[in-house]
Amino acid sequence: MNLIADIGGTNARLALAGAEGPDLSTLRSYRNADFASFDAVLTRYLADLGPPFLTAMVVAVAGPVRGTRARLTNRDWHFHDATLAERFGIEKVRLINDLTALGHAATRLDPSALTPLVTAEAPPDQQALVVGIGTGFNVSPVIPDGPRITCPSVEAGHVSLPGSVLRQITAHAPQVGDPYPTVEDLFSGRGFQDLLARVTGDSTAEAADLLARYGTPGTETASAAIDLYAQLIGLLLRDLTLAHLATGGLYLAGGVARGILSSPAAQHCEAILRQPSRFYDRQPPAWIITDDAAALIGCAGVAAQL
Template identity: 40%
Template sequence: MGKRHLLADVGGTHTRIGLTNAQGRLCPDSARRYRTADFSGLAAALAFYLRDLGCPSVAGVCAGVAGPVGADGAQLTNLDWFIAPDDLRAATGAAQVHLLNDLQAQAYALDDLDDAALVPVVPGRARPDGARLVLGVGTGCNVAVAHRIGDDLFVPPAESGHTGLPHGEAQINALVDHMSHTHPHKPIEAVLSGPGLLRLHHWLGGTASDIKAIIAQHRTGQDGTAAETMRVFARLVGTVAGDMCLHHMATGGLYLIGGVARAVAPHLASLGMQACFVAKGPYRQILQDIPITLIDDDTAALKGCARFLRQIPRATSH
């Protein structure tokens, strides 16, 4: 690729920014993390980053954004930011701007992650030719599916976090009904997210003010409500992830990513996630064969943006 490109991972809580090296991969020393709310928009954050690095020139920008992307730009779901390509060009001097959904960027990174960043949660037997599904649980929730096409990956956009919560046992159905009071369309991310974990805890009668406290109370056995919160959350992760893997026949593996996913992953297997994940009637064996892995790499989306940029010359040459 030669020329350097700006990479950005824009979340509701944090924004990560980095630069490609001469080989078109993320330069690890270039990665920075900022509080998203500290800036008026992505253009301001990128300009601040470039000034901090001594104003290097960049040929292009590729950003993964936590929200739907359209022809005119991208709107963050959980923050009042609209990202317009022309604003990014003006702020950075870049000629080219590419916007992806943030989970697309995460999935594009799958072939570029270090082995140490892949933490087994539940073992399985992945099919090498199978699609791989990334489930992001953080400030919000979404999925992306990576399909292999020759040497490249194809990752279509999705906004699955705003599809409906599943029906199930009486407790889950009561929770879904409760969520309809504040979230009429009863989206998955109303529960499967950081704010959602707190909502679940308070619905169960808990008083913790943040998810770290809930997880700590569960781990030490200090609070039965925290333990029940984690149990219900884990079972919902299993149910939703199993549904999504069947939707996309993700026989290549399920990957969990995001700050909340990293926090709860060590507890999921012992709390009944897998039983709900595989409870799909005649398709139980398909789900049992799917390995579940945690991605423990805070720069994964930046690596995915770099991968997307490296594929562009091959795509345009066809």
């Protein structure tokens, strides 16, 4: 059996996986705050389950992964593949970023795990792209090669903001100015909050609350700002589709993407994505990943490829 783990900022989710994918009957979730390290979580999981014979382990980490080492962004947890292998008697250990895990999961997900944003035909065996807009921003290219999937590491959050996005802000909310030097400065939880504050002039209102009250009386300015943000996401996704030749489709993940693109404001993003392009002859489909176990499915796929 293989052990798979999805280590987020708040919770750690672990399960066993075989050739058919995760065995969800073995899924356990733990609060990170209750443990001093990932080693402690893993020890607890194995004790809860009864130590199985493990051949491989794949751990998806919500933080930077540098070769054989990883670090959780918002907690002092460090991971080293050789140390984990030796300590727990596992032959093969692989550390991957949590968005990379979603990249390995994307084309393996059941339709019930996806909410369509743009319905279109997806040609088989074409490159796809996972786009994560949440606490931070990044993407994971999905490159199929027969039964195998390759998800190269990239850093898309710290590149300059596209000109099309800046022009849209200038045209529809000139009071915002140009405070977003990088993609992640705007397309992240803090970026969404900042744009709403600049458009509405209210720095105390919570973005989640304004999104929940979208379209209700008295929220006209905030709702217009959310519509603008959905348009900006659409413009960014058009650029990313071309840059990564994601003709196999876009997969959206992260709390910000899921929140906005599951609201009525999603129509403004969809309208931009459906605009004709002179660079590809058909509009790629786009989905929102809604399955909380998606990263584990990706980890299971990586484990099977080891």
